[in-house]
Amino acid sequence: MDKKLTLSLDKSIIESAKNYAKSNNISLSKLIESYLKTLTKRKRSSTEITPLVESLSGVINLDEDFDVKDAYTDYLIEKYK
Secondary structure (H helix, E strand, O other): OOOOOOOOOOHHHHHHHHHHHHHOOOOHHHHHHHHHHHHHHOOOOOOOOOHHHHHHOOOOOOOOOOOHHHHHHHHHHHHOO
């Protein structure tokens, strides 16, 4: 069962969304419904690894005692001398 919803959005956003929906042959309502459905179904994981990051895994070898925070601090100190 469909139900009406009133939203208040910036005029330029509405126009951009209408143009996008029209160019993709979908109604603005269906576009927003699809977005909200995707947004609420997606499981959020703080440790989600993207395919790009996974492909780069193991490219750099660091010493076990390497401290990233110290290295970054040293970098910033050098940069802003």
